Amino acid sequence: MLVYAARRVLAAVPLLLGVATIVFVVLALAPGDPASMYLRPGMSPETLDQIRRNMGLDAPLHVQYGRWLLSFLQGDFGQSLASGIPVKDRILEVLPNTLLLAAVAILLAFVAGIFLGVMQAVRQHSPLDSVLSGTSLFFYSMPSFWLAIMMVLVFSVNAGTVWGWPVSLPPSGMVSDGYDLLGPMARVRDRLLHLVLPALTLTLVLTGGIARYVRNSMLEVIRQDYIRTARAKGLPEWQVVWKHALRNALIPVVTLLGVYFPLLLSGTVFIEYVFAWPGMGRLMVDSILLEDYPVVLAGTFLFGGMVVLGNLLADLLYGVVDPRIRRGDG
Amino acid sequence: MSLLEIRNLRSVFRTRGEEARAVDGVDLTMERGEAVGLVGESGSGKTVLALSILGLLSHGSGRILPGSSIRLRGEEMVGMKERRLRQIRGGAVAMVFQEPMTSLNPVFTVGDQVLEAVKAHRAMDGREGWAEVIRLLREVGIPEPEQRAGAYPHQLSGGMRQRAMIAMALAGSPALLIADEPTSALDVTVQAQILELLKRLQSRFHMALLLISHDVGVVSRVCQTMVVLYAGKVVEKGPTQDILRSPRHPYTRGLLGSRLFLKDRRRVLRPIPGEVPEANAWPEGCRFHPRCSEAWHLCGREEPRLVAMGLGRGAGAREGDSRVVGPPGGSLSEVGPTDRGGEGRSRARSVRCWLFSGDLGEET
Ligand SMILES: Nc1ncnc2c1ncn2[C@@H]1O[C@H](COP(=O)(O)OP(=O)(O)O)[C@@H](O)[C@H]1O
Ligand code: SF4
Ligand SMILES: [Mg+2]
Numbered sequence: 001m002l003v004y005a006a007r008r009v010l011a012a013v014p015l016l017l018g019v020a021t022i023v024f025v026v027l028a029l030a031p032g033d034p035a036s037m038y039l040r041p042g043m044s045p046e047t048l049d050q051i052r053r054n055m056g057l058d059a060p061l062h063v064q065y066g067r068w069l070l071s072f073l074q075g076d077f078g079q080s081l082a083s084g085i086p087v088k089d090r091i092l093e094v095l096p097n098t099l100l101l102a103a104v105a106i107l108l109a110f111v112a113g114i115f116l117g118v119m120q121a122v123r124q125h126s127p128l129d130s131v132l133s134g135t136s137l138f139f140y141s142m143p144s145f146w147l148a149i150m151m152v153l154v155f156s157v158n159a160g161t162v163w164g165w166p167v168s169l170p171p172s173g174m175v176s177d178g179y180d181l182l183g184p185m186a187r188v189r190d191r192l193l194h195l196v197l198p199a200l201t202l203t204l205v206l207t208g209g210i211a212r213y214v215r216n217s218m219l220e221v222i223r224q225d226y227i228r229t230a231r232a233k234g235l236p237e238w239q240v241v242w243k244h245a246l247r248n249a250l251i252p253v254v255t256l257l258g259v260y261f262p263l264l265l266s267g268t269v270f271i272e273y274v275f276a277w278p279g280m281g282r283l284m285v286d287s288i289l290l291e292d293y294p295v296v297l298a299g300t301f302l303f304g305g306m307v308v309l310g311n312l313l314a315d316l317l318y319g320v321v322d323p324r325i326r327r328g329d330g
Numbered sequence: 331m332s333l334l335e336i337r338n339l340r341s342v343f344r345t346r347g348e349e350a351r352a353v354d355g356v357d358l359t360m361e362r363g364e365a366v367g368l369v370g371e372s373g374s375g376k377t378v379l380a381l382s383i384l385g386l387l388s389h390g391s392g393r394i395l396p397g398s399s400i401r402l403r404g405e406e407m408v409g410m411k412e413r414r415l416r417q418i419r420g421g422a423v424a425m426v427f428q429e430p431m432t433s434l435n436p437v438f439t440v441g442d443q444v445l446e447a448v449k450a451h452r453a454m455d456g457r458e459g460w461a462e463v464i465r466l467l468r469e470v471g472i473p474e475p476e477q478r479a480g481a482y483p484h485q486l487s488g489g490m491r492q493r494a495m496i497a498m499a500l501a502g503s504p505a506l507l508i509a510d511e512p513t514s515a516l517d518v519t520v521q522a523q524i525l526e527l528l529k530r531l532q533s534r535f536h537m538a539l540l541l542i543s544h545d546v547g548v549v550s551r552v553c554q555t556m557v558v559l560y561a562g563k564v565v566e567k568g569p570t571q572d573i574l575r576s577p578r579h580p581y582t583r584g585l586l587g588s589r590l591f592l593k594d595r596r597r598v599l600r601p602i603p604g605e606v607p608e609a610n611a612w613p614e615g616c617r618f619h620p621r622c623s624e625a626w627h628l629c630g631r632e633e634p635r636l637v638a639m640g641l642g643r644g645a646g647a648r649e650g651d652s653r654v655v656g657p658p659g660g661s662l663s664e665v666g667p668t669d670r671g672g673e674g675r676s677r678a679r680s681v682r683c684w685l686f687s688g689d690l691g692e693e694t
Binding site for chain 2: 224234236247251321323
């Protein structure tokens with residue numbers, strides 16, 4: 001297992017370097033001069049050149065790249081052009097918010113997706129199966145920002161009662177105005193309430209795909225000989241399904257985790273925007289609009305890095321769930 | 331009361347509106363401690379028959395038709411409650427499958443899988459259970475069972491896997507062990523070892539064994555009684571030695587044809603042409619007739635019945651022995667005088683299985 005893990009981690013390093021390089025190249029080629037941020041009416045071309053020199057923009061590209069990579073590795077992403085504070089601080093400020101949202105959503109989505117997928121597989125071709133398949137497809141193909149807006153409309157703006165229950169969920173931000181005045185329990189409650197809509201939206205986006213995948217994987221597994229063996233030795237059906245079949249069906253689902261990371265990240269960008277969630281997605285969108293070059297670079301690298309890490313995580317989990325891979329002898 | 335009494339078992343599959351009668355009216359009786367061999371080519375319904383006994387068809391698209399009866403020590407298993415069936419599966423009746431690789435779950439250790447079977451049928455705590463697992467693995471001849479118990483299936487050889495499957499089957503001390511082609515996926519040398527093992531276990535635990543194989547040789551090494559299945563029907567059954575010496579049904583003779591069991595050199599020694607048809611397209615009349623070298627015009631029209639007959643002939647006949655062979659025949663007299671006399675008579679002489687109808691007497 002250790003050898004396998006070490007190999008996977010080593011394989012991820014050049015990938016991360018590659019991501020860093022691509023990020024740099026793309027942004028170097030992108031239109032828009034970062035120095036123009038400082039352009040003021042009546043500024044002389046000399047002053048502008050001076051600014052560019054100060055920013056290191058006059059050096060040849062490969063030199064810029066070398067410097068940039070070096071400081072990157074030291075965790076120094078430079079300073080935000082818009083706010084003047086270090087990019088690192090800016091990111092550290094919002095990253096936990098995104099991670100919270102993503103973690104909650106992915107957890108809920110996998111739990112719900114696995115449960116629904118198994119139920120569908122066990123009752124293949126039943127009305128339940130068809131209804132769930134249709135619903136999955138609906139949420140899966142719906143643009144996430146549109147879904148987010150719908151959620152706001154249904155649960156916040158037009159909210160009053162849902163099935164007789166008074167429901168109104170906060171549509172934006174992480175906390176209410178006057179949060180500081182609340183007592184400790186009320187603060188927790190306030191944060192949780194604010195988490196509900198964005199997390200639920202993201203969960204809905206992800207669950208359908210996972211359920212579908214789990215369903216198909218289960219259908220494949222349930223016809224295997226070892227399932228028949230499990231029944232033949234007298235195990236109850238729930239053990240046959242939730243232990244023998246699911247453990248095997250989850251093996252390919254783990255790779256899905258890697259595939260879902262990009263989807264999750266792009267999903268958060270839209271959802272954070274609609275729900276005014278102060279996370280990475282929002283920061284990125286704002287920075288792009290402001291042409292805040294260093295923040296965009298660092299953010300893109302982080303996104304790319306997360307995709308690589310997601311795949312790494314999937315690979316490692318793969319080794320955990322499949323003994324044939326773990327031992328490296330199957 | 332016999333250990334197992336199967337009467338008129340009919341198991342069908344429904345695929346795309348068509349009905350596949352995979353097992354179609356099988357009668358079979360097994361006594362305690364008896365080893366019965368079930369032979370027939372691939373596709374003749376052996377596996378479906380075995381799964382029917384365990385009530386495992388319902389998890390596919392298959393089902394047992396009403397009117398069928400499977401009694402285990404007198405208890406009716408057709409239509410039995412799932413709870414009771416679960417006690418029997420892996421308990422009184424255990425099964426070993428053909429592919430030891432795919433029949434073991436790849437993500438659990440061999441020991442854990444045997445332990446599950448132990449716990450499903452015996453009240454044992456973890457410690458006792460594990461000791462029992464080691465004992466079972468040792469019983470089936472797995473060396474260093476303490477270590478092997480922690481191995482995953484892919485880390486074991488085919489023979490070892492099949493031994494582990496057998497250990498799992500023994501966990502509930504079965505009165506009947508069904509082994510469905512237990513050696514077909516294994517090397518020849520390993521095959522012999524597994525057969526020896528089954529034979530040893532059968533006599534040691536006085537366990538009834540239903541050994542399923544397409545290979546008559548395999549069955550003849552272990553079983554006193556042999557049942558020949560073709561197209562979902564039993565075509566011949568009786569003491570193994572008698573059938574090997576004087577097979578009565580053309581299909582049995584065909585099965586034996588490629589083997590060297592026949593002392594009687596006059597019999598035709600060649601494999602049966604063609605293949606077993608699909609279960610949703612059995613031929614009319616005798617289901618064997620398109621492939622039968624002895625078929626005549628009646629065969630395509632009428633389905634001969636299985637008849638019981640005494641063993642009045644053939645080497646090794648013992649007093650009181652009886653053989654059941656099929657098909658046919660009660661209907662021969664209805665065919666009319668032209669078929670019995672003249673040309674019909676000479677034709678009939680070559681059609682051996684129609685001659686065993688009893689009323690025509692022994693073959694001349
Ligand atoms: N799950 C199934 N669905 C449809 N047909 C089946 C199924 N299982 C077996 N059959 C059919 O039943 C017949 C007998 O199959 P089987 O019992 O596996 O034969 P054997 O074990 O003697 O090789 C075959 O024609 C096969 O196609
Ligand atoms: S002789 Fe006729 S009835 Fe007998 S096995 Fe051949 S085809 Fe069937
Ligand atoms: Mg079979």
